[in-house]
Amino acid sequence: MSKKTHVTATLNGETVEFLCEPRHSLLEVLRDTLQMTGAKEGCNNGNCGACTVMLNGRPVNSCLVLGVEAEGATLETVEGIASHAHLHPIQQCFLEGAALQCGICTPGFLIAAKALLEQNPNPSEHEIRFKLANNLCRCTGYDKIVKAVQAAALELQKAAP
Template structure:
C-alpha cells in the first residue's frame, strides 16, 4: 500500500494540511477527513456535479480529483461562499427563487454558478443553461435555478464597484 502523503492547500482562505492516501479523492478528503460535507457524493464518477468545488478558481468535480493533486492549490467549497454576516447574492437568489428543494444538489450548483459569474458577469439564459449542464438536479425544476442566477447577476451588477 502506498504511503500516505501530507498535502498543503488553501481551503476557503485558510492554509490547510491534510494526510491522505494517493488514491483518495479530493471529495473523500473534504468530507471524511476535513468534515467539509457541503460537497456531496452523487455518483462518484463525474456525472452529477453534486461534489463541485473550485480549484484555483475553476469548477471541478471533486470526485474526479485526487487529494494529492491539490498540493499548493487554492480550493473553495460551499462552506466558504457566504460572508460572515450573511449570504452571498447567489445563495440569497437561490432562496428567493425557490431554486432548491431537497437541497442535495444545491452546493454543487452554487459553486458552478459562482464560477460562471466570475467568468461572465452578465450571462444570458442560454449561457447559464450551457454552463450548468454538468450539474444534475432530480427534484427542483431547473427553471428556478436559471431565474436565480439571472437575479444574482443583476443584483451583483447593480452593486457599486468597490472603491
C-alpha cells in the same frame, strides 16, 4: 495500502494540512478527512456535479481529482461562499427564488453558478443552461435555478462599482 502523503493547501482562505493515500479523491479528503461535508457525492464519476468545488479558480468535480493533486492548490467550497455571516447574493437568490427542493445538488450549483457569474456577469439563459449542464437536479426542473442565477446576476451588477 500505500503510504499517506502530506498535503498543504488553502481552503476557503485558510491553510489546511492533511494526510491522504493517493487513491483518496479530493472529495473524500474534503468530506471525510477535513469534515467539510458541503460538497456532496451524487455519482462519484463526474456526471452529476454535486461535488463541484473551485480548484485554483476553476470549477472541478472533486470526485475526479486526487487529494494528492491539491498540494499547493487554492480550494473553495460551498462553506466559503458566505462571508461575515452574510449570504452571498447567489445564495440569497436561491432562497428567495425557491431554487432548491431537497438541496443535495445545491452546493454544486452554487459553486458553478458563482464561477459562471465571475467569468461572465451578464450571461444569456442559454449560457447559464450550458454552463450548468454538468450539474444535475432531479427536483426543480431547473426553472427556478436558472431564474435564481439570472436574479443573482442583476444583484451583482447593481452591487458592482
